[in-house]
Every structure is written in C-alpha cells, then in structure tokens.
Amino acid sequence: xxxxxxxxxxxxxxxxxxxxxxxxxxxxxxxxxxxxxxxxxxxxxxxxxxxxxxxxxxxxxxxxxxxxxxxxxxxxxxxxxxxxxxxxxxxxxxxxxxxxxxxxxxxxxxxxxxxxxxxxxxxxxxxxxxxxxxxxxxxxxxxxxxxxxxxxxxxxxxxxxxxxxxxxxxxxxxxxxxxxxxxxxxxxxxxxxxxxxxxxxxxxxxxxxxxxxxxxxxxxxxxxxxxxxxxxxxxxxxxxxxxxxxxxxxxxxxxxxxxxxxxxxxxxxxxxxx
Numbered sequence: 364x365x366x367x368x369x370x371x372x373x374x375x376x377x378x379x380x381x382x383x384x385x386x387x388x389x390x391x392x393x394x395x396x397x398x399x400x401x402x403x404x405x406x407x408x409x410x411x412x413x414x415x416x417x418x419x420x421x422x423x424x425x426x427x428x429x430x431x432x433x434x435x436x437x438x439x440x441x442x443x444x445x446x447x448x449x450x451x452x453x454x455x456x457x458x459x460x461x462x463x464x465x466x467x468x469x470x471x472x473x474x475x476x477x478x479x480x481x482x483x484x485x486x487x488x489x490x491x492x493x494x495x496x497x498x499x500x501x502x503x504x505x506x507x508x509x510x511x512x513x514x515x516x517x518x519x520x521x522x523x524x525x526x527x528x529x530x531x532x533x534x535x536x537x538x539x540x541x542x543x544x545x546x547x548x549x550x551x552x553x554x555x556x557x558x559x560x561x562x563x564x565x566x567x568x569x570x571x572x573x574x575x576x577x578x579x580x581x582x583x584x585x586x587x588x589x590x591x592x593x594x595x596x597x598x599x600x601x602x603x604x605x606x607x608x609x610x611x612x613x614x615x616x617x618x619x620x621x622x623x624x625x626x627x628x629x630x631x632x633x634x635x636x637x
Contacts, residue, residue, distance in 0.1 A: 398435075425491040427449070429496075442470040449472075497525045509581045522622045527570075543610060562607035562616070597615075
C-alpha cells in the first residue's frame, strides 16, 4: 500500500483547517468515531458496512470511493470485501488509521488527504460506488460536495451517503419538562454555536445545519436519482433521559440516502433549478 497522497489544496476556508485539526485530535484520543474495524467486523465485512444490501450483495472488483471516511473502518472493510478502494479524508491522523489497518490485514487501500468538496486529484467517472459517512455537516456548502461526487461517479453508479438530520442539529441535547426543544433556527447561516460533546456533536468541530432541500434536493440537482432513504433507528426506550438513545426516541439523529448516478441520456432530460 502506498503512502498517503497529500493532495490538499491551500485551505479553502478557516473551517476546513479547523475541522482537520479537530479530527486529528479525535483520532489521537481514539474517540468513538475514530476506532478502526475489529475482528468481529471482518467476519462479514460487506454486511458490516452495507446491512441494507444497497450494493447488491457484492463489491468484488468494483471501484469504491470512501469519501470523508478515514479512521480505519470503511476503507478496510470494503477492501476486505474485494473492492478497489480509495479513501479521502481531511485529517492526516484519520488516514493514518486506514494505513495501519490495511497494513495489518494485508489490504490494498489508496489514501488521499483532501477536502470532500475539492477532489481534482480524482478522475471523472472513476468510481462505481461512493460511500460517504456522516460528514457534510462539516462544510458550509453542500452543493460543491455533491457536484464533485457526481463528477467522479460513473453513470449508473451508486452514491450512499449519511447525514445529520437538520432537526437533530436544531434540537437541544438535554431534555426539559417540555421535551427536547428547538434551539437553533432552521434558516440560518454560519457555524452552529459551540455545544457540549455528545454522540451527535463531535468535540472541537465546527458544524453547519443543512436543510432537507439542500441535502435531498441537492443530491438530485447534482445528477442523481434517489432510490431509497432511511432514518437509522437509535431509539432506546430504556435509556436514561439525556442519553443518546433517549433523545433518539424524539429526534432521529441521522438519515441515510441511496442514490444512483443518472446516465448521460438522463442528464440531458433533468430539469435543474438553481
């Protein structure tokens, strides 16, 4: 496996540099979202990362981009399932975990340090599958991300992305007598106010709320056809008030979207409203 390709352009914004440093720190602390895949995960690697079988039961030989997905989990599991894997992340420490796991497991993974919204090092129509875990909350604008994903995805290729629910980012972390209250306006610009670390707010990061029309509509406007959308279930009726499972009974924290890249012919017939 080659060394990481550091293709990061000069920092596009202060936010990008801030979040890169924040994720470097989270990786060094081995935070929950910076823990590599374990032996149990590798028993059935594709089932671990694709429990809904959106990818058809096999990724053998397929070119997979794990976007903003460093940490030694996504890339290693897709490679173990037979895919040709490239992983992109803004954090050098998160990519170090990918290299470590790949080396330990004898896997071939290409690692690239870059921001998810600027991928000039990747060729047009290079990937059959783009897998994008929760991360769009770390960029101020999502359309550049979706346009880059559309550019590097082959016609009929699959884009699986997960995002923080805008309502979850609006809502407080602790319950009141009236439940979990909306603390942030829906129509807003700029980063969210600093908040205590939790399962839904990563320590030290700057996050942005993206509306449903920006997430779902943006994926469609970039040239994808949405085939499915789910809200992964994290509700736990037995959880204590204020815990992640308790809050998830009232506010679904994430949404996961399966989209398919339109063919060249379909692209010509799509009405784009900017």
